[in-house]
Amino acid sequence: xSVYTQLTDDQFADFCHRFGVSFARAIPITQGIKNSNWFIxxxxxxxxxxxxxxxxxxERPPEDIEKMxxxxxxxxxxxxxxxxxxxxxxxxxxxxxxxxxxxxxxAITLVPCLAGSHPQQTTQTMxxxxxxxxxxxxxxxxxxxxxxxxxxxxxxxxxxxxRERQFMPADEAKLMSDIWQSYTDLPLATLPxxxxxxxxxxxxxxxxxxxxxxxxxxxxxxGLLDFTEVSVEHYVMDIAITINDFCTTWGDAEQGESVNFxxxxxxxxxQGYESKRMLGxxxxxxxPVMLAKAAVIFWLLRLNVIHYxxxxxxxxxxxxVKNPDLMKRLxxxxxxxxxxxxxxxxxxxxxxxxDDDKNNDVEDFKIIGVFxxxxxxxxxxxxxxxxxxxxxxxxxxxxxAYPLNQINWSQxxxx
Numbered sequence: 001x002s003v004y005t006q007l008t009d010d011q012f013a014d015f016c017h018r019f020g021v022s023f024a025r026a027i028p029i030t031q032g033i034k035n036s037n038w039f040i041x042x043x044x045x046x047x048x049x050x051x052x053x054x055x056x057x058x059e060r061p062p063e064d065i066e067k068m069x070x071x072x073x074x075x076x077x078x079x080x081x082x083x084x085x086x087x088x089x090x091x092x093x094x095x096x097x098x099x100x101x102x103x104x105x106x107a108i109t110l111v112p113c114l115a116g117s118h119p120q121q122t123t124q125t126m127x128x129x130x131x132x133x134x135x136x137x138x139x140x141x142x143x144x145x146x147x148x149x150x151x152x153x154x155x156x157x158x159x160x161x162x163r164e165r166q167f168m169p170a171d172e173a174k175l176m177s178d179i180w181q182s183y184t185d186l187p188l189a190t191l192p193x194x195x196x197x198x199x200x201x202x203x204x205x206x207x208x209x210x211x212x213x214x215x216x217x218x219x220x221x222x223g224l225l226d227f228t229e230v231s232v233e234h235y236v237m238d239i240a241i242t243i244n245d246f247c248t249t250w251g252d253a254e255q256g257e258s259v260n261f262x263x264x265x266x267x268x269x270x271q272g273y274e275s276k277r278m279l280g281x282x283x284x285x286x287x288p289v290m291l292a293k294a295a296v297i298f299w300l301l302r303l304n305v306i307h308y309x310x311x312x313x314x315x316x317x318x319x320x321v322k323n324p325d326l327m328k329r330l331x332x333x334x335x336x337x338x339x340x341x342x343x344x345x346x347x348x349x350x351x352x353x354x355d356d357d358k359n360n361d362v363e364d365f366k367i368i369g370v371f372x373x374x375x376x377x378x379x380x381x382x383x384x385x386x387x388x389x390x391x392x393x394x395x396x397x398x399x400x401a402y403p404l405n406q407i408n409w410s411q412x413x414x415x
Contacts, residue, residue, distance in 0.1 A: 004314060005036045005056050005106070012054070015101055016040060019085040019110045021052060034058065034305075035228070040110070050113060053082070057107045060228055062100050064152045065107035068227045069099035071141065071150060071195065078140050079133055080206075080223050082111040114223030116206030122246050124268040126207065126219050131272030133221055134200060134242055138235050139277055141195035151195050151231040160300045163307075172328065176296055179335055183293040186286050188234065196238035198229045201245040236283040240290035243269055244298070250326060259329040284375055288338050295331035299324050343404045345370050346377040350384075351396045358395060374399060 007015075009026070016023035022043040027050060029037040035057050039050035057065055072083045084099040101108040119126065144150045161180065165173045206223030247265035251258030273279070302324035308314070309321065348368040354360035368384070371377040377399045384390045385397070402408055 004058050005104075007056070012038075012040070015054070015103075015108055016042075016052075016110065018087050018089050018101060020088045021085070021110060026054065029053070039113070052085075052110050053113060055109050055111070056103070057109075057228065060107065060152065061105075062102050062107035065100050065109060065228070066098070067150050067152065068230060069109070071144065071227055071230055074144055075137065075140055075224075079136055080114060080221060081227070082114050082223065082225070084109040084111050114206050114225075116208055116222035118203050118205070119207050119209060119219075121249065122202055122265065123219060124265055126221075127246050127265045127269040128272035129219070129221050130200070130205065130242060130246055131269035131274075132276050133224065134197070134238065135273045135276035137197060137224075138194055138238070141230075144195060147193075147195050147232045151233075152229070154231050154233065157297055157300050160304045161296075164300060164303045175328075175332055175335060176299075179289070179292045179296050179331060179338075182289050182338060186289055187282055190282050191234045191236060191286060192280065192283065193232055193234050195230055196233040196235060197224075197227065198231055198233060198238055198241055199226055200224070200238070200242040234283075234286075234290070235277075236279070236286050236290050237294060239270075239273060239283075240287060240294035241298075244291060244294050244330060248330060257323060257326060259326055259333065261330065261333055281375065281379065285373060288334065288341060292331050292334035292338055295327050295334060299327035299331055302327060341373065344401050345372065345404060346374050347371075347400045347402060348377045348380055349398045349400065350390065350393070351398065352389075352393050353396060356393045356395050374401070 007026070009023075012026045013023040021040065023040060024043045024045065025041040026038040027041065029039060035055055037056075038054045040052040040054045041048075041050045042052070045051055069084045072081050075081045076083045086097040086099055087101065099109060141147070141150075161176060165176060168176070204225040205221065206225065208220040208222050243266050247262050247269060249258075249260040249262065251260070270279070302322050306321060306324070347370050350366045350368055351358075351362045352364040354363055369377070369380055371380065381397045381399075385394055390396075
């Protein structure tokens with residue numbers, strides 16, 4: 001949230017009146033990077049409180065914002081969202097509610113403020129809860145069909161990629177290209193899709209972060225914000241986008257703008273998500289690449305904002321730009337894990353120990369298979385462990401990870 005379009009108090013008063021709100025004061029909100037936003041104080045607010053958020057959408061057409069209002073109404077009551085207020089000046093003959101004012105070919109909405117605050121850092125408890133909330137969002141929005149009529153078109157990131165890659169150092173351009181190709185090679189047609197948030201960063205959420213709750217590890221989610229990017233996309237991409245922010249500690253300038261990804265937080269997130277919606281095996285296998293691709297998308301987004309601000313001549317204290325290099329580093333981190341996994345195989349073996357005791361001699365040994373992921377090897381164990389022979393020796397299964405193109409026994413042996 002920033003402020004790009006300037007409005008007068010008289011304009012604020014007129015717009016708010018159309019929503020049935022008595023305007024007193026508009027306070028600019030400088031967080032975020034896409035739209036112009038203000039807190040609205042009403043004549044009933046006291047002691048500097050504010051009751052509403054006024055948003056002027058700089059890029060999305062009004063038709064898209066009307067769709068967003070329908071989506072928020074669908075989620076209202078199941079998740080902590082702020083549904084836009086309906087206009088009161090449409091007349092008694094209007095059969096449908098309208099939630100958007102059109103101004104200078106841009107959309108304006110007014111939504112109630114939600115309680116809570118943005119977290120400065122996340123915990124495993126918070127990651128678990130936001131995982132469950134995202135799964136609930138995915139499940140609830142399946143009721144809006146056909147989904148394509150409610151989601152906005154996905155942004156043409158490939159065009160931004162092609163423009164920005166021309167100016168990148170060779171190693172950065174290669175990193176982006178390798179990740180993009182690996183994403184393209186995924187079995188995308190088999191991955192479940194639906195309406196996705198696609199911007200569920202921590203600063204788009206609100207929490208009850210009272211000292212008592214934080215000390216008990218009971219931080220409570222009180223608000224989900226910014227539904228302007230809801231599109232039809234693979235659920236696992238939405239998962240990756242959310243994990244990338246909630247499970248990463250971003251260092252400030254004094255800390256060298258470090259990027260520290262916490263895999264224990266990711267495990268908590270996935271546990272929370274699967275408490276509401278189970279992931280398919282294809283989704284689990286795709287997740288590492290999706291994490292890298294999601295980081296690339298937000299790397300490009302931040303480069304695109306810099307490009308847009310420059311071409312539009314946007315300057316001033318109310319304009320905030322986030323560092324694209326942080327997302328580049330996160331993409332590189334995830335890609336290193338993908339490359340490591342791609343160069344490692346998992347060998348599933350079964351040894352028949354006397355009395356199924358690993359302290360006893362091996363009476364028989366089998367190499368069952370070689371797998372690309374440990375999850376696939378574990379799935380093979382699940383398939384075999386109830387079959388004849390194997391069910392009598394369940395302790396004999398063993399998975400070994402072997403890096404490709406390396407000698408794994410570097411010395412001789414005695415006879």
